[in-house]
Amino acid sequence: MNRFTEKEFILAKKFFPLTRRLLCASAAALLACHAPAALAATPKDTLVIAFSFDDIITLDPAEAFELSAGEIMGNSYDRLVRLNISDPTKLTGDVAKSWTVSSDGKTYTFDIKPGLKFASGNALTAEEVAYSLQRAVSLDKSPAYILAQFGFTKDNVKDKIKAVGPLKLTLETSQAFAPTLVLNCLSANVAAIVDQKLLQSKAQNGDWGAGWLKTHYAGSGPLKLREWRANEIVALERNALYYGEKSRPARVIYRQVKESATQRLLLEKGDIDIARNLSPQDIAALAGNASVKLASAPKGTVYYISLNQKNANLAKPEVREALKWLVDYSAIGETLIKNIGVVHQNFLPLGLLGASKETPYKLDVAKARALLAKAGLAKGFKVTLDIRSMQPLQGIAEAFQQSAKRAGIEVELIPGDGKQVLTKYRARTHDMYIGQWGADYWDPHSNADTFTRNPDNADSAKSKPLAWRNAWAIPELTKKSDAAMLERDTAKRQAMYEALQADFRQTSPFIMLYQETEVAAYRSNVEGLKLGPTFDSNYLFNVAKR
Amino acid sequence: MTREQIPPLMGTAPQVSAATPRLIRRLKAAGRFALVIFLTYLGLLAVTFFIGRVIPVDPVLAIVGDNAPPHVVARVREELGLNQPLAAQFTVYLGKVLRGDFGTSVLTANPVMQDIRRTFPATLELASLGILLGAGLGVPLGVWAAVRRGSWVDQAVRIIGLVGYSVPIFWLGLMALLVFYARLGWVAGPGRIDVAYEFTLTPVTGLLLLDTAMAGDWEAFGSALAHLILPASLLGYFSMAYISRMTRSFMLHELAQEYIVTARAKGLSEARIIWRHALRNAMVPLVTVIALSYAGLLEGSVLTETVFSWPGLGLYITHSLQNADMNAVLGGTLVIGSIFIALNLLSDLLYRLLDPRTHLR
Numbered sequence: 047m048n049r050f051t052e053k054e055f056i057l058a059k060k061f062f063p064l065t066r067r068l069l070c071a072s073a074a075a076l077l078a079c080h081a082p083a084a085l086a087a088t089p090k091d092t093l094v095i096a097f098s099f100d101d102i103i104t105l106d107p108a109e110a111f112e113l114s115a116g117e118i119m120g121n122s123y124d125r126l127v128r129l130n131i132s133d134p135t136k137l138t139g140d141v142a143k144s145w146t147v148s149s150d151g152k153t154y155t156f157d158i159k160p161g162l163k164f165a166s167g168n169a170l171t172a173e174e175v176a177y178s179l180q181r182a183v184s185l186d187k188s189p190a191y192i193l194a195q196f197g198f199t200k201d202n203v204k205d206k207i208k209a210v211g212p213l214k215l216t217l218e219t220s221q222a223f224a225p226t227l228v229l230n231c232l233s234a235n236v237a238a239i240v241d242q243k244l245l246q247s248k249a250q251n252g253d254w255g256a257g258w259l260k261t262h263y264a265g266s267g268p269l270k271l272r273e274w275r276a277n278e279i280v281a282l283e284r285n286a287l288y289y290g291e292k293s294r295p296a297r298v299i300y301r302q303v304k305e306s307a308t309q310r311l312l313l314e315k316g317d318i319d320i321a322r323n324l325s326p327q328d329i330a331a332l333a334g335n336a337s338v339k340l341a342s343a344p345k346g347t348v349y350y351i352s353l354n355q356k357n358a359n360l361a362k363p364e365v366r367e368a369l370k371w372l373v374d375y376s377a378i379g380e381t382l383i384k385n386i387g388v389v390h391q392n393f394l395p396l397g398l399l400g401a402s403k404e405t406p407y408k409l410d411v412a413k414a415r416a417l418l419a420k421a422g423l424a425k426g427f428k429v430t431l432d433i434r435s436m437q438p439l440q441g442i443a444e445a446f447q448q449s450a451k452r453a454g455i456e457v458e459l460i461p462g463d464g465k466q467v468l469t470k471y472r473a474r475t476h477d478m479y480i481g482q483w484g485a486d487y488w489d490p491h492s493n494a495d496t497f498t499r500n501p502d503n504a505d506s507a508k509s510k511p512l513a514w515r516n517a518w519a520i521p522e523l524t525k526k527s528d529a530a531m532l533e534r535d536t537a538k539r540q541a542m543y544e545a546l547q548a549d550f551r552q553t554s555p556f557i558m559l560y561q562e563t564e565v566a567a568y569r570s571n572v573e574g575l576k577l578g579p580t581f582d583s584n585y586l587f588n589v590a591k592r
Numbered sequence: 593m594t595r596e597q598i599p600p601l602m603g604t605a606p607q608v609s610a611a612t613p614r615l616i617r618r619l620k621a622a623g624r625f626a627l628v629i630f631l632t633y634l635g636l637l638a639v640t641f642f643i644g645r646v647i648p649v650d651p652v653l654a655i656v657g658d659n660a661p662p663h664v665v666a667r668v669r670e671e672l673g674l675n676q677p678l679a680a681q682f683t684v685y686l687g688k689v690l691r692g693d694f695g696t697s698v699l700t701a702n703p704v705m706q707d708i709r710r711t712f713p714a715t716l717e718l719a720s721l722g723i724l725l726g727a728g729l730g731v732p733l734g735v736w737a738a739v740r741r742g743s744w745v746d747q748a749v750r751i752i753g754l755v756g757y758s759v760p761i762f763w764l765g766l767m768a769l770l771v772f773y774a775r776l777g778w779v780a781g782p783g784r785i786d787v788a789y790e791f792t793l794t795p796v797t798g799l800l801l802l803d804t805a806m807a808g809d810w811e812a813f814g815s816a817l818a819h820l821i822l823p824a825s826l827l828g829y830f831s832m833a834y835i836s837r838m839t840r841s842f843m844l845h846e847l848a849q850e851y852i853v854t855a856r857a858k859g860l861s862e863a864r865i866i867w868r869h870a871l872r873n874a875m876v877p878l879v880t881v882i883a884l885s886y887a888g889l890l891e892g893s894v895l896t897e898t899v900f901s902w903p904g905l906g907l908y909i910t911h912s913l914q915n916a917d918m919n920a921v922l923g924g925t926l927v928i929g930s931i932f933i934a935l936n937l938l939s940d941l942l943y944r945l946l947d948p949r950t951h952l953r
Contacts, residue, residue, distance in 0.1 A: 094787050100911060103655065103699050111657040186667075188660035260701040272791075275710070276700030277911065278903040279790065299787055303901045307766055308782050311774050317781050463914060465649040468658060472650070486659050496659075508662055 091296040096303035097322045106259040107238035109187040113581040120582030123238035123265040134579035151222030158213040164241040165270040172209035177242040189236040230489035268293040268587035293587035320568040343577035346485035347562040353555035355517040364421035368414040382441040390561035393497040400543030426454020431478040494527045644918040654915035695919035704923035713798025715904035719889035725828025734839020756833025765899035780818035782901035823900040842874035883939040
């Protein structure tokens, strides 16, 4: 029966990855030799995008923390300030006309642009902005800590963030934080401005309208949400009441298409305008197609292999360093992550304040062997590596397995499903783990907070950053990271992060591999597509079709 | 079943009271049937529930994401009732199901039954057309192969079956898309309907062919059909492969029986022997094969649905399971269980029509 063949095939896929690769390769080869036939054009005022957005579980800005949801919110909600996508280390006002910071560094005052309206027609004033921030803090969902870290709690937020005039808002933080940090956090989705009147009419049992907003819309951005059908479609349409330049497309429709090969076929046929999740092979194959163009941008996601310090061998400083010399960075960069990433050996992705470009490590087996000998492990050792069964992680893990073997280290790969591997990692029962980290908000502290801060390394610790997950006890680095978070002079702050990264490169149990590049392929009649530095700054309201 | 069908001996009971024991027997049979169904559902739910709880995936992770602060994780765990003992969790769940509340899917933020109402019609439409094609072609092909056993026809059918059985469906799906959609342009691409119709249509049944036909929107009907035909043919091909092999073997068995020799000796035409005598008898086991194939298709074909971006039940349940979204998985399992029970019942009824020996008296 069919379902049996399918199930068997799923099993086969798991156990014989080679077969699958061969099949994919033959599919790719056949794809390569065909020329696109006549076009089935999409409506001219509608932008149709093939996208894998099955990670979306809510469209409430106070709750959503998923990449795809971030993109929808970036296009449909306003906030006080926005990233400047041509220079992501700077900010521009969004609904805020201007802002000032008090001399003690704790009070921020924002002037709101006059005459703003939500898509519903309700007015947008300082009161709605205050409500939105209070709501996010009070609901206390996953991304709420981005705001709560400034000392806001459910109980005090109404005093700390308030409208002091129809167009004037003040925000009072618990310490004198770096202003760049505070403002960067206010550009995050969790600080998006929501329609108070609309939400109050939908609220049930004091839930701030959260039950309703999960699948609905209450914003004021250039595009408004028309419908989200999970795993099927997200439809946005032009918000005629938007204060700024109106959206160029009248509609933007995302279609859930998981397979890269399917996205490519749709794009070549002209049934979609933009393909968002293409494999490196499909991107390479599209390079010769005159009717398709590529847009790409480095994103705030870094990939790494981490070494659990609970493992006695991996806890030796020489072993940590030796493993950094056992990755063939250039081969990985030229093949496995071609078009989708750039080798990067720092915990801050490029584009963030202070991000370092240093790449001191390369494949050097002799050096690694010497270090291992110094650690008393000249004969090597055995160790396991947990990976998610997906590319390019698998390929990188296999390459690392090969090069580590040359220094006598036997790496056993343990493949698993995403959530399964993550569950194990979070319980810190792994030896080595390969995975990625995406910045939660666009400030260096987002990554420093997890890579170089570990306030409590005990199993019962309250906060469990990546440093904790790898049992890396770092009281000194934690202090330095805290200092960088508070430094109000931007130039000094930048220097502090550079120093942190230098220390981290040398001593950390993290082998930093590469920074992700996002690539989109689009039909050549599409103009104005520019991917932003973050997932919530992939703006589509600027994109039009000829 | 056979025991209670033995008719009471003639004359042992007066004609009037004969109806009463029969009625009681029937009631008893119905009661037993209801009990079996109830236990089946209970078992299905229990097994799925406990598997869902022992798989090494933290369901909270799917809701709050990897980067959520610990206090949020703890609160959500409590909200979901995951800090309670397993047995208590199961009892609470069962109680809700009995009241008709299947819970909310954490991934889609919708009530589970609403999600299933949305995804199941997509699968139903695909599977129904698939099984029509599969059985409509598979049975005649199987009969033909059996009758011409060892000839080139038999070999050709065997090869078609073998290919259908052994080639991975996602690969064949991609190839079919490439040839019939990209190269030849005969059919529409992945998805259920062109984007242009996506918002002009208000779903009534969720079956797009039916909805568009009822609305009299023949352009949209054409678009839906153009999208449906390729994945349905693919599923049809796969079930045809299986059904034709089974038909052939059942037919060979029947054709070797003595009653066929008798029929031939009577001088009946070959066509009559094959279609009226042999096939009619082969149909009895075939009905089960076709019903189970159909149930298999209705369960949703994850790979086909993935390749064709078909928002069906298989994709929904698989995705939910990967994220430990247990309400959705349990709801889906119940629906699939019901399909199997219903189709089994249906094939039992068909048995009785086809096989006079099982007729109720």
